[in-house]
Structures are given as structure tokens and as C-alpha cells.
Amino acid sequence: MALTTPLKVAQTTTRDRVHKELTGTSRDWSGLAFKYGLLGAVLFALLILVVLIGSQIALGGSVLTTRFGDFITGTLQSIPGTSGIHQGLRGTFWIGVFTVTFAFPLGIAAAIYLEEYAPRSRLTNFIDINIRNLAGVPSIVYGILGFTIFVEALGGTTGGRSVIAAGLTLAVLVLPIVIITAAEAIRAVPDGLREGGYGVGANRWEVVRTQVLPYAAPGILTGTVLSLARALGEAAPLILVGAVTNRLGSNPAVLDVSSLQERFTAMPMVISSWAGMPQEGFRKDTAAAIIVLLVIVLIANAAAVLLRNKFEKKR
Numbered sequence: 577m578a579l580t581t582p583l584k585v586a587q588t589t590t591r592d593r594v595h596k597e598l599t600g601t602s603r604d605w606s607g608l609a610f611k612y613g614l615l616g617a618v619l620f621a622l623l624i625l626v627v628l629i630g631s632q633i634a635l636g637g638s639v640l641t642t643r644f645g646d647f648i649t650g651t652l653q654s655i656p657g658t659s660g661i662h663q664g665l666r667g668t669f670w671i672g673v674f675t676v677t678f679a680f681p682l683g684i685a686a687a688i689y690l691e692e693y694a695p696r697s698r699l700t701n702f703i704d705i706n707i708r709n710l711a712g713v714p715s716i717v718y719g720i721l722g723f724t725i726f727v728e729a730l731g732g733t734t735g736g737r738s739v740i741a742a743g744l745t746l747a748v749l750v751l752p753i754v755i756i757t758a759a760e761a762i763r764a765v766p767d768g769l770r771e772g773g774y775g776v777g778a779n780r781w782e783v784v785r786t787q788v789l790p791y792a793a794p795g796i797l798t799g800t801v802l803s804l805a806r807a808l809g810e811a812a813p814l815i816l817v818g819a820v821t822n823r824l825g826s827n828p829a830v831l832d833v834s835s836l837q838e839r840f841t842a843m844p845m846v847i848s849s850w851a852g853m854p855q856e857g858f859r860k861d862t863a864a865a866i867i868v869l870l871v872i873v874l875i876a877n878a879a880a881v882l883l884r885n886k887f888e889k890k891r
Contacts, residue, residue, distance in 0.1 A: 636863025656857025667842035674743025683754025719813030735837025737818025757799020801880035811844035
């Protein structure tokens, strides 16, 4: 006891002295102010979100409760009491399909190459900088690009002003975001996993497939879902590639692939068109359409969260 007590006393004295030097004799008021400032910012953002969602539910909830079926399956009309969003839902669905089909595989593959295979050089840095710059380009510029390439140059394949051209345009729009988020997730993988795989004789692709991608999957999924949410909410590129803001001549089924080259509309176009109508009934229809679009985005986010949790458990 006589030997251990002085040691414990010395450790306690040293710990107290270091703590006093780091924190000082008074309370850390600046740290507390910063902490509660962050908390206030979070609460303020949540308050705005609750107010926005609550106002839309209060305005458009009656439309969904009184004529939910007719509103979901109905077509665009000039009378607010009979208008529906089926054509907009169909366009949004296929835009999401094209975004997932083209942007996600290409973006993730590009991120894998840049982070795992491409040598560190000026060319690689130049490509990386340009990808980050492309992520900040206004969406209207991508609309001009989509009109030039997918409507004019490839009109014979896409059908011109069609949902195919719109889906490919928005896939190009979110491609830089997918590449950046996937690259950041891959970069965050500890080097020890790679070295362990190489140490047991695995080649580069085996290390990427069995170690890097499973570890980076949660971050990749988070970024891809955020990009999908942006694609589903964009309206400016759709205007340039020919989305219709009034009544369409046909009302094909959602899964009818034979009409993909026809004129189309999407939920952002329906919402923006109805928001400019002078009739009071269209205000309620607009709020109801906003609620439906939010539900679609939340379902996509929930699916991504479930997949992310699954990969995190494996990790």
C-alpha cells in the first residue's frame, strides 16, 4: 500500500493539473455557446420543415382524404375538382428508373476507377476537379445539354421530347454527385482492409469486391439516394426537353414501355403548373401533389436506410 499510494496521488495530481491547464478555472462558455448554437440551428431547421409539411397537409389533406383514388389515377384537367396526377406519377417513375439504371452504375464504376485503379497524376486531379465543378452547374445548363444531345441529336432513338430524353438528362445531371459521394465513401475505407486482402494473396478486384465495396456501401447508398431525390424534384431540365404542363392526349399505364417515346409530364411540372393556376381548388391540388411527391422521396430514403443498416451490420 505504501508503494502504490504515492503513485496514485501523483497520477491524480498530474491529471488535475492537465485538466486545469486545458479548461482553465472558469467554465468553457464559448464551447457551451457553440454547442447550443448548433442545437438551435438543428431545431430551427426542423421547425421550418414541420411548418412547411404541416401547411401542405392542412391545405391538401382534404383532397387526399375525399378523392384519393381519383386523384392518383386521374389525368390532368382544367377543372381542379377532377384533376389527377397519374400522368405525372408515370413520368416521375420512369425518370427515377433511368436515373437508377444509368447514373448509379456509371457513377459508382467511375468512383471505383478513380480511387482504386487510376494513378495519382495531374490528369487524375484535373478530372476530379472538373467532376466537382460539374456538380455545381445549374440544372438549366443540363437541360440545354439534354435538349441538344438526347432530343435533337439522338431524337430518332429517344423519340425526341420524351420521357427517355428526360430520364437520360437527369441521369447526367446527378452523375457528378454520385461519383463524388461514392468516391468519398471509398476513400474512407481503412487501408488496413486493403493491405489485409493483399496479404492473403487476393488481387485488386477481389480486394475491391470483398473488402472495399461492402465497407463503403452505406456511404454510397446515402449519396445515391440524395441524388435520386434531386432528380425527382428537378423541373428546369424537364421544361427544355419537352415536358408538358397541360393535358396530355393519352394516359398509358405506369409500366407501359411502348409509350416511352411519347410526350410526357412529371410531378415537378404538374406542381409548378398547378401552382400558377388562379383557381382556389388548384391550390389544394398542388399541396396534395407535393405531399405525394414527398411520400415517394421518403419511401426511397427508407429503402436506402434499410439497405445501409444491412451493410453496416455486415461491416
